[in-house]
Amino acid sequence: MSDEDSATWVIVIILVMMFLLPIGWIFFAYPAEPHYVVTGEPVREAAGAAGITVISAGNITWPLTGAIGGKTYILADDAGNTLAVQTQTFDSAGSRDAAILTFSAQSVGKGKTAGTLVVVGDQVIHFGPDPGGILSRIGTELREKRVSP
Numbered sequence: 001m002s003d004e005d006s007a008t009w010v011i012v013i014i015l016v017m018m019f020l021l022p023i024g025w026i027f028f029a030y031p032a033e034p035h036y037v038v039t040g041e042p043v044r045e046a047a048g049a050a051g052i053t054v055i056s057a058g059n060i061t062w063p064l065t066g067a068i069g070g071k072t073y074i075l076a077d078d079a080g081n082t083l084a085v086q087t088q089t090f091d092s093a094g095s096r097d098a099a100i101l102t103f104s105a106q107s108v109g110k111g112k113t114a115g116t117l118v119v120v121g122d123q124v125i126h127f128g129p130d131p132g133g134i135l136s137r138i139g140t141e142l143r144e145k146r147v148s149p
Contacts, residue, residue, distance in 0.1 A: 033146055035093035038121035043085050046141030047075050052134055055082070062088045064102070066095020070123070081132020087125045099124055120145050 047054055055074040061067055070088035090096035096119070103117055103126075116135065118125040120142060127135050 033119040033121065035090075035096060036121040038089070038123050038145070041071065041087075042120050042123065042142060042145050043071070043073055043075075043087055043125060043138070046138040046145070047073075049141045050137045052077055052138055060086060060088070062086075062099070064088075064095070064099050066091045067099070075134055075138075077132060077134055077137070079132065081134060083130050083132065083134040084128035085125065087123050089122050090124065091122075096122060096124060118142055 044054055044057070052075050055076050056072075057074075058072050059069060060072045061069045068089045068091055070086060073085040073087075075083045075085060088099070090099065100117060100119065114129050116127045116130075118127065118139075125142070130136075
């Protein structure tokens with residue numbers, strides 16, 4: 001084995017350690033949320049527990065395969081900050097995960113809306129931009145409704 005071959009292998013090993021290991025750690029640190037039926041309205045319940053007011057709520061169905069239906073919420077806090085939230089229930093883990101992959105594959109402004117996705121059982125919850133910190137206040141309540149840590 002020549003010095004060039006050894007150097008090539010060292011570079012390959014370093015690249016694997018830099019890119020693949022952190023991705024693997026993420027998968028182990030944040031296991032996938034199992035698909036289970038969520039009862040009630042987790043966003044409304046989390047908002048109420050955090051002292052956030054639900055200004056309005058309505059029904060919505062995303063145009064995605066397996067989407068059953070969900071809700072749109074406008075949340076507000078005492079300081080006047082508002083946050084738009086959409087939830088969507090999916091009929092299977094595969095359709096729910098496909099929706100998440102579709103969202104994640106887009107870049108903001110080119111098909112992807114700005115915001116954050118949270119998964120709770122069979123529901124995908126999309127939070128719009130949150131300059132007032134409402135998501136951080138109800139995030140703890142939503143995490144308690146999840147099965148996986």
